[in-house]
Amino acid sequence: xxxxxxIFIVLLGFTSYYFGRKKAxxxxxTNTRLTALPQFYGYYLAIWCxxxxxxxxxxxxxxxxxxxxxxxxxxxxxxxxxxxELNLIYEKTKSLSRGQFSGxxxxxxxxxxxxxxxxxxxxxxxxxxxxxxxxxxxxxxxxKRISSNNRTREPVEKFxxxxxxxxxxxxxxTTIGIVFSLIFQTIDFFKxxxxxxxxxxxxWYPAKAFVRDASEPLDPSMYSDTFGAVPIxxxxxxxxxxxxxxxxxxxxxxGIYLAEYASTKVRQYAKxxxxxxxxxxxxxxxFFAALTVGPFLKDIGTAMGLEVSAESALAAGGVMGIMxxxxxxxxxxxxxxxxxxxxxxxxxxxxxxxxxTIKKVIFPAALxxxxxxxxxxVSRAVGETMIVVMASxxxxxxxxxxxxxxxxxxxxxxxxxxxxxxxxDPKTQAAFALGMTLFLVTLSLNIFALRVVKKYREKYE
Amino acid sequence: xxxxxxxxxxxxxxxKQALFNINLDIEENQVTALIGPSxxxxxxxxxxxxxxxxxxxxxxxxxQIIINDFDxxxxxxxxxxxxxxxxxxxxKPNPFPKTIYENISYGPTIHGMAQSKNxxxxxxxxxxxxxxxxxxVKDRLHEPGTGLSGGQQQRLCIARAISVKPEVILMxxxxxxxxxxxxxxxxxxxxxxxxxxxxxxxxxxxxxxxRVSQNTGFFHLGELIEHxxxxxxxxxxxxxxxxxxxxxxxG
Numbered sequence: 031x032x033x034x035x036x037i038f039i040v041l042l043g044f045t046s047y048y049f050g051r052k053k054a055x056x057x058x059x060t061n062t063r064l065t066a067l068p069q070f071y072g073y074y075l076a077i078w079c080x081x082x083x084x085x086x087x088x089x090x091x092x093x094x095x096x097x098x099x100x101x102x103x104x105x106x107x108x109x110x111x112x113x114x115e116l117n118l119i120y121e122k123t124k125s126l127s128r129g130q131f132s133g134x135x136x137x138x139x140x141x142x143x144x145x146x147x148x149x150x151x152x153x154x155x156x157x158x159x160x161x162x163x164x165x166x167x168x169x170x171x172x173x174k175r176i177s178s179n180n181r182t183r184e185p186v187e188k189f190x191x192x193x194x195x196x197x198x199x200x201x202x203x204t205t206i207g208i209v210f211s212l213i214f215q216t217i218d219f220f221k222x223x224x225x226x227x228x229x230x231x232x233x234w235y236p237a238k239a240f241v242r243d244a245s246e247p248l249d250p251s252m253y254s255d256t257f258g259a260v261p262i263x264x265x266x267x268x269x270x271x272x273x274x275x276x277x278x279x280x281x282x283x284x285g286i287y288l289a290e291y292a293s294t295k296v297r298q299y300a301k302x303x304x305x306x307x308x309x310x311x312x313x314x315x316x317f318f319a320a321l322t323v324g325p326f327l328k329d330i331g332t333a334m335g336l337e338v339s340a341e342s343a344l345a346a347g348g349v350m351g352i353m354x355x356x357x358x359x360x361x362x363x364x365x366x367x368x369x370x371x372x373x374x375x376x377x378x379x380x381x382x383x384x385x386x387t388i389k390k391v392i393f394p395a396a397l398x399x400x401x402x403x404x405x406x407x408v409s410r411a412v413g414e415t416m417i418v419v420m421a422s423x424x425x426x427x428x429x430x431x432x433x434x435x436x437x438x439x440x441x442x443x444x445x446x447x448x449x450x451x452x453x454x455d456p457k458t459q460a461a462f463a464l465g466m467t468l469f470l471v472t473l474s475l476n477i478f479a480l481r482v483v484k485k486y487r488e489k490y491e
Numbered sequence: 492x493x494x495x496x497x498x499x500x501x502x503x504x505x506x507k508q509a510l511f512n513i514n515l516d517i518e519e520n521q522v523t524a525l526i527g528p529s530x531x532x533x534x535x536x537x538x539x540x541x542x543x544x545x546x547x548x549x550x551x552x553x554x555q556i557i558i559n560d561f562d563x564x565x566x567x568x569x570x571x572x573x574x575x576x577x578x579x580x581x582x583k584p585n586p587f588p589k590t591i592y593e594n595i596s597y598g599p600t601i602h603g604m605a606q607s608k609n610x611x612x613x614x615x616x617x618x619x620x621x622x623x624x625x626x627x628v629k630d631r632l633h634e635p636g637t638g639l640s641g642g643q644q645q646r647l648c649i650a651r652a653i654s655v656k657p658e659v660i661l662m663x664x665x666x667x668x669x670x671x672x673x674x675x676x677x678x679x680x681x682x683x684x685x686x687x688x689x690x691x692x693x694x695x696x697x698x699x700x701x702r703v704s705q706n707t708g709f710f711h712l713g714e715l716i717e718h719x720x721x722x723x724x725x726x727x728x729x730x731x732x733x734x735x736x737x738x739x740x741x742g
Contacts, residue, residue, distance in 0.1 A: 293548065372585035376648070378546055379581075380598040380655065381574035390597070395588050 035087065035161060043080040046169055050075030053176050066183035074182040077189050078172030083165045090157050098149050102142055212469065215462035222456045223257050228463065231258015234426035234437075236446055236457055257460055259467065261428035265436035266468075269347045269418060270411035272432060276351025277407050281358025282400070288359065289366035290388055301360065308356040312416040319349035319421035331433060339423070344432040346422035350414050354407040361406065365399025366392060398483045405479050409472055415440035439468050494519035494659065494689045495540060500554035502535050502544065509535050513554070513715045515708055517659075522681060522690045524700035524721065527710035528741065533693045536710070537661050540691065541577040542570050558659070575602050578652030582664040584644035586636035586651070591628050594636045594647055595619065598655040614654055622650035623680050642673025649680065653688070660684065662692040666699065678703050697737060701725050709733045 051072035058064055064071070102123060103116050111119070119142070125131040126143040127150075176182070220228070233255045284304065288297050324345040331338030369392050377387040393400070415438075423435030424445050437445075446461040495517035502510035510532045517523050525533040535544070542563060544550040555562045563573055575598075586594050595615040596605075605611035615632070619625040624646045628639070636647050645665060652660055662681070666674040681690055681703050694700050700707055701721060708718035709730075717730045728734045735741055 370585075372581060372583060373587060375543065375546065375579075375581060376585040376587065376651075377597075379541060379543060379574060379579035380601060380651065381571045382597075382601050383571060386601055391587050 039080055039083050042165055043076045046079040047072040047076040057178050062178040064178055065181055070182045070186050071176050073186045075172045078168045079165055082168045083161050086161055086164055094153050102146055212462050212466040215459050216466040219456060219459035219463040223253055228257055228259050232260045232428055233258045234261045236460060253456060261426040262437055262439050262442050264428055266412060266438040269343050269438055272347025273350035273354055273411040276348055277354035277358055278404060281355045282362055285359040285362035288363040304356050304359055315349050315353050316416040316420035319345050319417050323349055324421055338433045339435045341421060341423040341435040342433050343422055343436045346418050350411055350417050354410050358403045358407050361403030362400045365396045369395045401483050412472055415444060419444055439464050492519045496557040498555040503551045505549040509713050511713045515715055515718055517691060518706055519689050520685055521705040522685050522703050523706040524704035525693045525708050526700050531710040532713040533710045534663050537663055537693050540661055541574050541579055575655050576657055577659045578657035579661040580648050580652050580665045583668050584641060584648050586644050586647050588637055590633045591636045592632040594651050595654050602655055618650040618654040621653055622646045624650055642669050659689045664693050
């Protein structure tokens with residue numbers, strides 16, 4: 031039913047576009063000059079037709095359930111039920127009305143279910159009538175307003191402006207929402223676990239928190255030495271460092287090759303091929319690292335007499351680096367290509383060779399963009415989860431030996447939140463605290479890097 | 492005295508031929524102007540003289556260009572040395588996004604011309620003085636070159652070109668992006684520079700060619716129609732097409 035109303039509104043919108051334009055044409059036919067092109071009159075009428083209807087439709091959708099619930103539960107008021115119990119009664123009523131209720135059916139419930147169905151159908155019908163009335167009223171109003179001296183261009187442009195603004199607002203609000211959802215859980219976490227223990231503790235063992243009996247009251251002292259984040263922060267940056275050691279040189283050099291040395295033909299094929307790397311799902315990289323690279327490194331290490339874990343930081347970091355190569359190479363290729371040819375000509379005309387030109391003129395000019403691409407790579411490396419989960423193990427060892435296994439923030443969040451978890455439990459909240467810290471760290475990294483770039487950028491105009 | 496001697500120069504962009512059998516001699520320590528309508532090949536010829544056409548993938552150059560008894564199109568020619576001897580100034584000022592000082596020291600550094608900081612300072616100062624820019628920038632040598640005005644930027648590019656003491660300076664419409672005052676300054680500078688350098692200038696302005704040059708070559712549709720002393724070309728051209736172009740009947 032809702033879908034039908036929706037389609038109906040859309041269809042009416044298209045029709046009113048047609049009629050609005052037609053009226054504008056007919057005004058034009060009488061040799062009257064319009065204040066806007068005819069299609070603006072069409073858009074104008076379509077907006078008048080659709081927008082009020084959609085607003086009413088959404089308001090209805092938001093408020094109908096709570097109003098229906100209020101009416102149903104008013105029968106149960108003054109009977110001493112708790113809020114939770116009232117909610118349960120309402121849920122039972124709803125499932126009974128759908129015929130899906132399998133519990134004990136009381137007469138109370140039956141009357142409520144009947145009443146519920148009744149209310150729903152009344153609501154549905156009045157919604158349809160109301161929306162129809164509004165559409166007709168607004169179309170008539172809009173159609174009447176179409177005349178030669180009525181301004182339509184401005185309202186239509188303003189409407190588009192509002193739509194675009196709303197879209198960007200949605201993105202910003204989502205970000206703010208995510209930050210807030212992190213903040214509250216994080217604050218709750220630090221009420222139990224002291225901040226100091228979290229930041230400077232060197233022992234991360236959240237499994238200890240699993241064994242708590244939920245019926246017993248929370249005892250913060252049992253969590254001492256459980257949530258020390260140093261090993262996983264160290265692991266995160268260590269693996270990211272290995273990844274960037276692979277990705278920056280290879281990515282940058284292939285970017286420079288593509289932009290400056292490769293012939294048009296090579297570039298035409300090589301660039302998409304490198305970009306294919308970016309399209310491989312990280313889980314595929316994950317099992318490549320876990321099943322191919324890890325054992326391979328172990329074999330080599332054993333042959334050389336080294337002790338190599340099958341799940342090593344080197345395997346995860348190395349494969350992660352390969353994953354990041356296309357970001358750096360493709361982006362730095364783009365920024366290098368966008369350095370004006372006149373700068374290259376100027377340098378060549380001075381007798382500089384290709385490599386001198388690249389090193390002394392092009393690279394400095396492209397530096398802000400190159401740093402940007404590296405930053406993007408770093409944030410990918412810090413945020414990458416799947417490869418680490420699969421290839422570097424889940425034990426949070428505090429180690430800087432690339433041949434041992436270690437774990438990262440993201441992998442630990444997975445460990446914590448996988449399967450069943452209790453909300454309001456320090457173990458679950460630890461994930462939020464980790465997420466928050468990760469967010470703060472990457473944010474300050476970005477701000478710092480932007481400052482560096484601003485200071486050293488060489489502007490070309 | 493002849494500085495550059497070009498024989499049967501043909502240039503191709505892919506399959507399209509851009510220059511046909513150019514034979515042109517350039518006199519030492521004089522200004523030679525190359526004129527002609529857009530697309531006639533005068534800039535292409537200019538870029539042959541320091542092998543800048545090498546940068547363009549599809550461009551091929553045939554024939555001989557002899558400078559100091561040496562064919563620059565020969566395989567044994569070292570392009571780095573060649574471009575040290577033959578400097579170039581472009582149509583649009585293209586200072587590097589570096590400081591004024593670094594813009595000038597760029598060439599001498601590449602060619603290892605200064606042994607010490609003092610020597611480099613001297614080269615920078617002399618080049619800027621010769622380009623008549625020293626007085627304007629001496630207090631801000633370490634500010635970006637891109638912050639200068641258009642005319643100053645072009646003089647900076649000229650200073651950059653003369654920093655490596657080239658024998659020849661090629662100028663590709665050096666004033667086309669400048670206002671009349673900046674243009675007058677550059678023209679004055681060209682007159683000054685010809686004492687030490689041989690100058691070849693491509694220009695769209697016939698008045699400019701008449702003002703600054705001693706010799707002129709007229710290009711049309713990839714051919715060198717006529718060349719000789721500027722006086723003769725402007726007052727008494729032999730070819731009808733030259734006359735038509737000079738008097739503004741086409742172009």
